[in-house]
Amino acid sequence: MSTERDTVNIIYASNDGYARHLAASLYSLLAHSRRIPSLEIWVLSAGMCGEYQDRLRRTARHFKRELHVAELGDLRERFPYEVDTRGFDISAMGRIFAPEVLPEKMERALYLDCDTIVLGDVGELYWTDLGDCLAGMVMEPTVYQEMKETIGFGRDDAYFNSGVILMDLAGWRREGVLARMLEFYGAHAGSLFACDQDTINGTLRGRIRSLPPKYNFFTNYRYFRYSTLEKLCGAYRKVGAEAFKEAKRRPVIIHYLGDERPWIAGNHNHYRRLYQYCLDHTPFKGEPPERGKVLYMQLWWCFNQMTRVCPGLRLWISRRFGMKVIDGRKKKKDRTHG
Numbered sequence: 235m236s237t238e239r240d241t242v243n244i245i246y247a248s249n250d251g252y253a254r255h256l257a258a259s260l261y262s263l264l265a266h267s268r269r270i271p272s273l274e275i276w277v278l279s280a281g282m283c284g285e286y287q288d289r290l291r292r293t294a295r296h297f298k299r300e301l302h303v304a305e306l307g308d309l310r311e312r313f314p315y316e317v318d319t320r321g322f323d324i325s326a327m328g329r330i331f332a333p334e335v336l337p338e339k340m341e342r343a344l345y346l347d348c349d350t351i352v353l354g355d356v357g358e359l360y361w362t363d364l365g366d367c368l369a370g371m372v373m374e375p376t377v378y379q380e381m382k383e384t385i386g387f388g389r390d391d392a393y394f395n396s397g398v399i400l401m402d403l404a405g406w407r408r409e410g411v412l413a414r415m416l417e418f419y420g421a422h423a424g425s426l427f428a429c430d431q432d433t434i435n436g437t438l439r440g441r442i443r444s445l446p447p448k449y450n451f452f453t454n455y456r457y458f459r460y461s462t463l464e465k466l467c468g469a470y471r472k473v474g475a476e477a478f479k480e481a482k483r484r485p486v487i488i489h490y491l492g493d494e495r496p497w498i499a500g501n502h503n504h505y506r507r508l509y510q511y512c513l514d515h516t517p518f519k520g521e522p523p524e525r526g527k528v529l530y531m532q533l534w535w536c537f538n539q540m541t542r543v544c545p546g547l548r549l550w551i552s553r554r555f556g557m558k559v560i561d562g563r564k565k566k567k568d569r570t571h572g
């Protein structure tokens with residue numbers, strides 16, 4: 235009989251808007267986890283409807299696995315202050331509440347963003363020794379310097395992506411990490427560029443173990459050279475060129491980072507067929523792609539090709555317009571809900 239100590243716990247966080255992407259990710263995870271004897275899957279729901287929950291459970295049952303749902307309710311009510319997620323969906327903040335809403339016996343878990351696709355067995359990743367760290371994450375050296383400065387980070391300080399997190403839940407509970415994160419976010423007026431990601435990095439600074447990039451390979455990094463990334467952030471030199479090459483050749487988890495999403499009509503994402511294949515094996519098969527951004531997707535394709543020959547120009551454009559794009563999304567969202 236399996237015990238908690240040999241069970242692999244997986245966490246997703248989602249609302250209705252990301253349910254189909256979660257389903258595609260879930261299928262890919264289950265298809266590559268057949269050798270894991272005991273696998274527990276939890277969805278932190280931010281108001282996901284019953285129909286979508288049932289579809290996800292059906293996907294899990296196809297592999298003879300069980301899927302559990304922990305309802306978070308209105309996430310804004312969990313904060314003791316007003317929250318401004320800068321245009322990002324507030325469901326992204328759901329992951330920080332995992333230690334509070336999941337069973338006390340769950341001491342460790344692997345969190346996955348809905349926009350990930352699993353291409354290998356996550357067992358080795360799951361049992362990574364964290365030492366005295368409270369989380370394991372993959373570095374993201376291309377984040378805007380303005381973001382890092384906002385939370386007190388320097389240019390060469392390690393900054394991590396929150397799309398894949400190996401979480402020491404027991405440690406988070408023991409050290410009151412949730413309370414510290416709420417305090418950190420509140421100290422920044424409940425408004426940070428990358429709400430959950432900035433909060434996790436700022437709160438757990440010095441307590442995050444750097445994981446190999448193959449466990450959270452950002453699809454747009456396919457166009458970058460390692461030499462470019464290490465120049466952007468001194469800490470990235472610890473990753474090493476070989477680990478980066480391995481991530482490009484054999485990623486275990488890919489993450490559709492950026493605006494070139496595989497579910498948008500007209501996208502040229504190199505990994506788009508993987509997403510579609512997984513989606514087509516779920517009850518969400520046939521869901522139409524998002525339309526209205528064909529020209530924008532073409533520009534993104536050009537943007538990626540530019541990175542091959544002139545990464546500096548791409549980075550300059552990103553720094554020049556990236557923050558404006560996010561603020562524009564915030565204004566659009568404010569108008570929609572105004």
